[in-house]
Amino acid sequence: MKQVSIKTVAELAGVSIATVSRCINEPDRVREKTRVRVQEAILQTGYEPNTIARSFRRGHTNLVMVVLPSVGDPFFTGVLRGIRSVVDAEGYSLIISETQFNTMNADEVGAMLVTRQADGVILLASIFPFGSAVLERAGRRAQPIVIGCETISAALAGFPSVHIDNVGAAREATAYLQAQGHTRIAFITAQAGSMLTRDREAGYRAAMEAAGLAVPEGWVAEGDLSLDGAIRATQALLDHPERPTAIFCGNDEMALGALHAARAAGLDVPRDLSVMGFDDIRYAATASPPLTTMAQPAELIGERVARRMLDAIEAGHATNREAEIVPHRLVVRDSVGPPPS
Amino acid sequence: MKQVSIKTVAELAGVSIATVSRCINEPDRVREKTRVRVQEAILQTGYEPNTIARSFRRGHTNLVMVVLPSVGDPFFTGVLRGIRSVVDAEGYSLIISETQFNTMNADEVGAMLVTRQADGVILLASIFPFGSAVLERAGRRAQPIVIGCETISAALAGFPSVHIDNVGAAREATAYLQAQGHTRIAFITAQAGSMLTRDREAGYRAAMEAAGLAVPEGWVAEGDLSLDGAIRATQALLDHPERPTAIFCGNDEMALGALHAARAAGLDVPRDLSVMGFDDIRYAATASPPLTTMAQPAELIGERVARRMLDAIEAGHATNREAEIVPHRLVVRDSVGPPPS
DNA sequence: CTGAAAGCGCTTACAG
DNA sequence: CTGAAAGCGCTTACAG
Numbered sequence: 001m002k003q004v005s006i007k008t009v010a011e012l013a014g015v016s017i018a019t020v021s022r023c024i025n026e027p028d029r030v031r032e033k034t035r036v037r038v039q040e041a042i043l044q045t046g047y048e049p050n051t052i053a054r055s056f057r058r059g060h061t062n063l064v065m066v067v068l069p070s071v072g073d074p075f076f077t078g079v080l081r082g083i084r085s086v087v088d089a090e091g092y093s094l095i096i097s098e099t100q101f102n103t104m105n106a107d108e109v110g111a112m113l114v115t116r117q118a119d120g121v122i123l124l125a126s127i128f129p130f131g132s133a134v135l136e137r138a139g140r141r142a143q144p145i146v147i148g149c150e151t152i153s154a155a156l157a158g159f160p161s162v163h164i165d166n167v168g169a170a171r172e173a174t175a176y177l178q179a180q181g182h183t184r185i186a187f188i189t190a191q192a193g194s195m196l197t198r199d200r201e202a203g204y205r206a207a208m209e210a211a212g213l214a215v216p217e218g219w220v221a222e223g224d225l226s227l228d229g230a231i232r233a234t235q236a237l238l239d240h241p242e243r244p245t246a247i248f249c250g251n252d253e254m255a256l257g258a259l260h261a262a263r264a265a266g267l268d269v270p271r272d273l274s275v276m277g278f279d280d281i282r283y284a285a286t287a288s289p290p291l292t293t294m295a296q297p298a299e300l301i302g303e304r305v306a307r308r309m310l311d312a313i314e315a316g317h318a319t320n321r322e323a324e325i326v327p328h329r330l331v332v333r334d335s336v337g338p339p340p341s
Numbered sequence: 342m343k344q345v346s347i348k349t350v351a352e353l354a355g356v357s358i359a360t361v362s363r364c365i366n367e368p369d370r371v372r373e374k375t376r377v378r379v380q381e382a383i384l385q386t387g388y389e390p391n392t393i394a395r396s397f398r399r400g401h402t403n404l405v406m407v408v409l410p411s412v413g414d415p416f417f418t419g420v421l422r423g424i425r426s427v428v429d430a431e432g433y434s435l436i437i438s439e440t441q442f443n444t445m446n447a448d449e450v451g452a453m454l455v456t457r458q459a460d461g462v463i464l465l466a467s468i469f470p471f472g473s474a475v476l477e478r479a480g481r482r483a484q485p486i487v488i489g490c491e492t493i494s495a496a497l498a499g500f501p502s503v504h505i506d507n508v509g510a511a512r513e514a515t516a517y518l519q520a521q522g523h524t525r526i527a528f529i530t531a532q533a534g535s536m537l538t539r540d541r542e543a544g545y546r547a548a549m550e551a552a553g554l555a556v557p558e559g560w561v562a563e564g565d566l567s568l569d570g571a572i573r574a575t576q577a578l579l580d581h582p583e584r585p586t587a588i589f590c591g592n593d594e595m596a597l598g599a600l601h602a603a604r605a606a607g608l609d610v611p612r613d614l615s616v617m618g619f620d621d622i623r624y625a626a627t628a629s630p631p632l633t634t635m636a637q638p639a640e641l642i643g644e645r646v647a648r649r650m651l652d653a654i655e656a657g658h659a660t661n662r663e664a665e666i667v668p669h670r671l672v673v674r675d676s677v678g679p680p681p682s
Numbered sequence: 683c684t685g686a687a688a689g690c691g692c693t694t695a696c697a698g
Numbered sequence: 699c700t701g702a703a704a705g706c707g708c709t710t711a712c713a714g
Contacts, residue, residue: 003707005706005707005708006707006708007707015684015685016684016685016686017685017707017708017709018684018685018686018687018709018710019683019684019685021708021709021710022683022684022709022710025709029683029684030683030684031683031684034683034684049707049708050706050707050708052393052396052397052400052402052706052707052708053397053690053706053707053708053709054707054708054709055393055397055708056393056394056396056397056690056691056692056706056707056708057689057690057707057708057709057710058690058708058709059393059690061393063436071412071418071421072415072418072419072422074413074415077412077413078413080412081413084439093436093438094436094437095404095434095435095436096435096436096437097434098425227623227624227626227627231627256624256627257627259627259629260626260627260629263629282568283568283597283624285568286568286572286597286598286600286601287629288600288601288604288628288629344691346690346691346692347691347692348691356700356701357700357701357702358691358692358693358701359693359694359700359701359702359703360699360700360701362692362693362694363693363694363699363700366693370699370700371699371700372699372700375699375700390691390692391690391691391692393690393691393692394690394691394692394693394706395691395692395693396692397690397691397692397706397707397708398691398692398693398694398705398706399692399693399706400706683714684713684714685712685713685714686712686713686714687710687711687712687713688709688710688711688712689708689709689710690707690708690709691706692705692706693704693705693706694703694704694705695703695704696701696702696703696704697700697701697702697703698699698700698701698702
């Protein structure tokens, strides 16, 4: 069946297409009598404006793209929820692209950025060396970019961002472990190349150094950001000649894996081994034992990122290029205790 | 700065815009010498075709919308992964809409369907009585719709779908519990109105009836599809005058909540209480104890749904309106045992 | 208050 | 092999 267009409606109502357009977009500017007639024609034909044509004409799509490592991570789900809540209210929809934990190469992501016609791009912990050509082009077409969750790489330094103080938070988490009496503290990090835990690892190392504690070779284990990766990393740590008494995990997903690996090894957490997470995803509270972790305000990050994106879209450029730091918070539950004597 | 358009490139290369267009879309049809010249002009200007204009002209967006209850559910994340894997390869992107566990009203979803210009819509367990007007319009504009994960409601009966046999799978899960010796089996369901566990509840009831077992008032508890909801539902079940010895949860998320509630009540699973899940999300295997559950092939569902969507888009209409049933599988781990004596 | 007309940036028969 | 021109479905000054 033929698609009904504005023309169909105009003919049926006996008016010009301009008038139909006005009835839809500025109804106050048309006489009631004609408005009613057009309304009826719309109903009768079941007309819905062609969104592509409208986007084309108006020059924007009401779509914002969000690039993130994985929609499967409950932490990002929280951020997404925050983004969606503000973006929805303003009539925008979300195009979601995963970088599969930053294993996509820059060209692929770059192509997405430049090619897809979104009104703006939110980069969530997906920052790695874009080609500057991409950035330059993105700049030229004035598509705003805003960064969430992680400190930006040098190339992205000029863009607005919102995130916690990852280095500081990781330092505090490590210090908490130290305050419980631990001196042998290991860290499970993401795969090399991922931005996701880079700053957290830096914070961990800083706290160890500040306390005059050694970090022997092998105490920073790659956990792949996954359950299985963390299980393997934990096993390696438990087999380490200098077995740590506490494991600080770069995110909760990996902490859940560490908990499982400890259990499988016949260890009691926290009696035999302490485990600290990062993020405070919803599964942290119901884990066994409930996970002590460093909480990030996921929804708040999403809301703030989205708000700034919308402001930038409206202004036609980023109005505020500063980094916005949101608060982190240590959540003490049961997975951390004093080291075994 | 002014956006560079096809015209800019044409002028710089000294050719018509038609030729530039051909260089991009059918390079074979232009002479090498001119092609090179145009290529250079493209590089020099940093030209990228305007996707909106192209979509407008071509009449499609290369966007498919997926409507689902929640991106936060790891099961749906799996389905999404499957969808993305096939859709990516064909150059499509995803617009993702959440119905917040089917609490959105039909009009809201309807508006999204009709208004947003996606090439097709995938409905994941988000099926409730659309107004027939919406459906009719969707039909008229020949936007394909395909259903995933749940049996379709009557209004959607004519649309293609792919899902497991939810009723049968739930019946088998219940029968497994019975085979372990349980006769007092409760069920935790979603909030009323959600399609997500409707068939599973039906399967549970069928199995109970087939075994001649009673389902006293209160044994089917609303768990809200969430951790917290399931915790409350489990508590209520444990306080029930006829306390069940096994709880079958409508999905794994709720089973995780049930596990936690049991632990909090000082119960050992499976010694004091058996818990059965549904889905086999990735957290099922690392739960404590590891969860016995009815697995759905999430990625496969996603792949099949996406494949059929792409076929339908290409054909301009759904080519195959049949329901495709994918296999389920009982995964026995440690959360189910014989009832306490 | 309403209409005629231009134009958004492409693609694609149609000529040549 | 290449160009001139139509047209995709809207919106929006500009007249009247």
